[in-house]
Amino acid sequence: MSISRLLPGFILLLLMASCTQNYEFSQWRGPDRNGKYADTGLMKEWPAEGPELLWSFEGLGAGHGSVSIADGKLFLLGMPDTIGIIYCLNLNGELLWKKEYGLEWHANYTGPRSTPTIKDGLLYFVSGQGKAICMDTKDGEVIWSRDMFREFDAQPTSWGIAESPVLDGDRIIITPGGKEHNLVALNRFTGETLWSGKGFGEQSAYCSPILVEHNQKRLIVTMTAESILGIDAESGQTYWRVPHIQGNKIHANSPVYEGGRIFCASASSRADSIRGHVMIELSGDGTAAEVGWRNTDRFNLMGGIVLHEGNVYSSTYEKKEWYSLDAATGNLNYLSEQVEGGVNIYADGLFYNYGTDGVLSLIEAGEEDCRVISSFKVPLGTEQHWAHPVIHDRKLYVHHGDALMCYDIAER
Secondary structure (H helix, E strand, O other), rough: OHHHHHHHHHHHHHHHHOOOOOOEEEOOOOOOOOEEEOOOOOOOOOOOOOOEEEEEEOOOOOOOOEEEEOOOEEEEEEEEEEEEOOOOOOOOOOEEEEEEEOOOOOOOOOOOOOOOOOEOOOEEEEOOOOOEEEEEEOOOOOEEEEEEHHOOOOOOOOOOOOOEEEEEEEEHHHHHHHHOOOOEEEOOOOOOOEEEEOOHHHHHHHHOOOOEEEOEEEEEEEEEOOEEEEEEEEOEEEEEEEOOOOOOOOOOOOEEOOOEEEEEEEOOOOOOOOOOOEEEEEOOEEEOOOEEEOOOOOOOOOOEEEOOEEEEEOOOOOOEEEEEEOOOOEEEEEOOOOOOOOOEEOOOOOOEEEOOOOOEEEEOOOOOEEEEEEEOOOOOOOOOOOOOEEOOOOOEEEEEEEEEEEEEEEEE
């Protein structure tokens, strides 16, 4: 075959290769949605003043979501007045673009709660007012949006919608919390409804669902007002429900799955609540579940739990209690009063606790006790210290209201 006949095909292959991008995936609480980050080569001790602050970006307005990082860019939601804005920064903290997306939650504890989910150049989030939105990461162009109140009869919540959508292949799953349309799967490219599940008909409870792959069965697991639910990811059918009750209907911690077991945590001062931490054991095919244990003495409102090497690590909201539970029994291994309870994440052998007092601590956890290695006070930002920190490329990203901070935590 002559070179002249090969040339057009060769040019086409070159053009296709030049247009192909290595897109990254980013979502709430890390790659596996469990608060654990795969970065290695991280500092095992911080200087007295904390790790080096590489840059900060202020002027975001109110907000409680985490930063998402994909394709060399950072994405974060904020609210300077009552209108929500998505910000896109480069990895040096310089603004690339920003775009308004509509009215945000401004009644109490103001600002957006969602962390964008990103895949293949598309970005998904849910506003505090219940708008599910898909945008192009290049420029913020809205690809589609759905109104959970108008279209799915979402039931109002006291503190706005707080959900970071979960992906299942070409589906995006959201939780309107309607009596009929409790959980909904949308085509992630068009926003078309693929299925609508009734769940238990309860309002949403500030929980971001997880996708569980258990023995060839794919489940969506989440918490609504008084329930932990197992939903068939393919059809939306509700397979099982475990009661779990918090007085204010707050179940803000995403469940965690490992080896056929699901771990959930909530907090409540009401004596009649079915509360605290719970471990649920799935049947072989995932269509049934039963409670393995409950620990009703330890509470976690919204700081996230981390499951690591057979133990559950957690903390108590606005109280100096950071603790370890045996994942097999739920029994308390130990309780430490060294740090204020708050958000917990894990990377490279150590835990990071971002307390509600604004102190970020590096913790070494053993079988019988833990040790705070280093800590520092987050210097910038406004209002509550609720946003979950993110670790990416050996950098620690801390969002505190009006400010985003980037710290270098690479081991020297």
